[in-house]
Amino acid sequence: MLEPVSIVGLSLGYAALYPYAYGSSAISSEARAVREAVSAVVESAERSQVLFGEKSVAISQIVSLAKECAETGWDGDEAAPINQAVIHTAVKFIRALPNDVPLPEFAPEPDGSISLDWIRSRNRLFSLSVGSTNRLAYAWLDGSDRGHGVAQFAGERIPPRIIEGILGIMNHGNVTLRS
Amino acid sequence: MSGSDLKLLHPPIVEAVFDVDCDMPPALDLAVLEKACVDAFRDQYPKSRAQFLQEDRIRQKVDHPTQVFTQRKLQAFQFLQEDEKQLVQIRMQGFSFNRLTPYTSLDDYLLEIERAWRLFVKIASPVQIRVVRLRYINRILLPLTNGTIDLEHYLKVGPRLPEEDHLRLAGFLDQYVAVEASTGHQANIVLTSQPPENDRLPIIFDITVMSTETAEPENWAWLSAKTQSLRLLKNRIFRKTLTEPCLNLFQ
Amino acid sequence: MVTLPSGLEEIIADDEDLARYLTSSSQFNATMVKPAAFLPNPKDRETSVFRHGSEPRDRLWAIGVEHAAGGRNLHGAAICKAHHVREAQLEVTADEPPPRHAAIRGWPFSESDPELQKARQKELAAVIASKAVVVHI
Numbered sequence: 380m381l382e383p384v385s386i387v388g389l390s391l392g393y394a395a396l397y398p399y400a401y402g403s404s405a406i407s408s409e410a411r412a413v414r415e416a417v418s419a420v421v422e423s424a425e426r427s428q429v430l431f432g433e434k435s436v437a438i439s440q441i442v443s444l445a446k447e448c449a450e451t452g453w454d455g456d457e458a459a460p461i462n463q464a465v466i467h468t469a470v471k472f473i474r475a476l477p478n479d480v481p482l483p484e485f486a487p488e489p490d491g492s493i494s495l496d497w498i499r500s501r502n503r504l505f506s507l508s509v510g511s512t513n514r515l516a517y518a519w520l521d522g523s524d525r526g527h528g529v530a531q532f533a534g535e536r537i538p539p540r541i542i543e544g545i546l547g548i549m550n551h552g553n554v555t556l557r558s
Numbered sequence: 559m560s561g562s563d564l565k566l567l568h569p570p571i572v573e574a575v576f577d578v579d580c581d582m583p584p585a586l587d588l589a590v591l592e593k594a595c596v597d598a599f600r601d602q603y604p605k606s607r608a609q610f611l612q613e614d615r616i617r618q619k620v621d622h623p624t625q626v627f628t629q630r631k632l633q634a635f636q637f638l639q640e641d642e643k644q645l646v647q648i649r650m651q652g653f654s655f656n657r658l659t660p661y662t663s664l665d666d667y668l669l670e671i672e673r674a675w676r677l678f679v680k681i682a683s684p685v686q687i688r689v690v691r692l693r694y695i696n697r698i699l700l701p702l703t704n705g706t707i708d709l710e711h712y713l714k715v716g717p718r719l720p721e722e723d724h725l726r727l728a729g730f731l732d733q734y735v736a737v738e739a740s741t742g743h744q745a746n747i748v749l750t751s752q753p754p755e756n757d758r759l760p761i762i763f764d765i766t767v768m769s770t771e772t773a774e775p776e777n778w779a780w781l782s783a784k785t786q787s788l789r790l791l792k793n794r795i796f797r798k799t800l801t802e803p804c805l806n807l808f809q
Numbered sequence: 810m811v812t813l814p815s816g817l818e819e820i821i822a823d824d825e826d827l828a829r830y831l832t833s834s835s836q837f838n839a840t841m842v843k844p845a846a847f848l849p850n851p852k853d854r855e856t857s858v859f860r861h862g863s864e865p866r867d868r869l870w871a872i873g874v875e876h877a878a879g880g881r882n883l884h885g886a887a888i889c890k891a892h893h894v895r896e897a898q899l900e901v902t903a904d905e906p907p908p909r910h911a912a913i914r915g916w917p918f919s920e921s922d923p924e925l926q927k928a929r930q931k932e933l934a935a936v937i938a939s940k941a942v943v944v945h946i
Binding site for chain 1: 572573575577579581584631634636645647649650651654656658688693695697731733735746748750752762764766
Binding site: 452453457458459484486506512514520 | 879
């Protein structure tokens with residue numbers, strides 16, 4: 380029976396398959412068989428415009444940005460290039476984003492990270508940096524309130540406080556913002 | 559046979575994984591820990607491997623030689639027993655203990671899991687436990703009769719066809735996510751078929767149960783209790799997915 | 810009162826305009842300049858700006874092309890006031906040559922926790938960005 384449960388932080392739908400499709404700590408040949416079977420399903424879903432179209436566009440934007448900022452000094456001032464590990468993590472983040480959370484805009488950062496920005500207005504925004512580690516730095520403005528924090532992202536589940544932060548700024552439901 | 563005291567003579571487990579995902583210290587460099595890890599685990603796990611995430615970029619311009627750029631990022635150290643049936647992993651995100659077949663009972667491995675966990679805490683200094691996860695991958699060989707099988711005879715939960723008369727099931731992948739209301743523990747179940755082998759249809763029954771409660775890494779009592787709670791959930795899922803005829807295959 | 814080679818006074822007044830040149834179209838959108846555009850360079854821990862407002866426009870672009878773009882295409886400039894930077898608890902001081910160059914300094918840095926450092930910087934960058942106006946090339 381399907382019952383309402385708190386789903387913040389749960390990976391649902393195709394996102395629930397990503398831990399199997401994109402690597403886990405299991406090493407048996409049966410684990411590999413599961414990974415191959417699930418990967419086929421995930422690849423099929425990601426070819427669908429309805430199921431994955433917007434995320435596919437977002438991933439293309441990440442790749443384009445990385446190409447634009449692939450060399451040192453892309454800002455005219457010794458900015459570090461965006462490397463493959465950063466692209467990889469950013470793409471995993473987008474894949475893991477629940478479907479009811481709006482997709483961000485992207486911007487390059489001088490240390491080679493990618494900034495994911497949810498901008499509602501100039502005084503209401505949530506900004507998160509994807510770098511080369513699995514710790515995400517984020518900051519937010521909400522009128523005169525503001526804050527910052529760090530959250531872990533191992534590649535599967537986006538921390539609930541990040542989801543709540545984004546939804547709180549973008550006004551999806553009554554969510555209390557906290558740092 | 560209840561889900562809490564599941565005892566099978568020949569359990570179909572091919573791999574059991576105990577994962578603990580942690581907040582690791584900021585600016586952790588896994589490479590720096592290599593010697594300490596090798597020294598700590600060498601006596602029980604003489605083989606070691608580093609696991610990398612490798613990205614290959616191929617650049618091909620007209621009339622130019624192909625250029626390949628490779629970037630590798632260290633993801634984990636694996637420490638294996640001589641027969642490679644049991645291993646400990648020190649990962650960027652935490653700790654894993656894997657036991658491959660032959661597998662007896664979690665009770666037989668808990669002491670070693672505790673020992674390895676305490677070594678991990680001492681070496682890597684994790685800040686906080688984030689996720690505790692048990693993953694049990696079972697491979698069940700179901701008998702075929704004249705190349706066919708009635709899956710409902712063995713599986714209480716499984717694939718169904720819209721037209722039993724005109725469609726023949728050629729393969730399946732079932733997956734669902736559930737939350738245990740009383741504990742908040744999550745279960746992610748995958749059931750999939752493999753190509754038939756002689757007179758048998760292999761089914762992979764992959765159960766992952768996890769808790770996202772946070773805790774101090776030094777608190778083994780908490781971690782042990784959490785593991786037992788997850789184990790009970792896993793056993794209930796296993797027991798209630800399979801019919802008695804299926805369970806009898808493992809006795 | 811010290812005068813710099815550019816003819817400007819050494820001390821940057823609160824109501825002076827500062828221009829942060831934008832070399833990527835991703836650094837701004839229709840609403841505002843994005844916080845990332847103001848983050849400091851990790852090598853010198855500063856954000857490079859020029860003491861110039863939106864007008865005269867041709868001189869704004871000339872400065873950008875000659876001193877800021879480094880051969881890249883300029884997409885625009887984000888203009889803010891010096892007091893916007895100071896209200897974010899950062900310093901902005903003259904840093905010539907090149908002419909009219911200034912640097913935003915005092916960003917939080919923490920060797921032991923680079924991500925927390927970045928998070929703090931992002932908050933301050935967002936505060937400045939919320940006050941800046943984008944001038945398109």
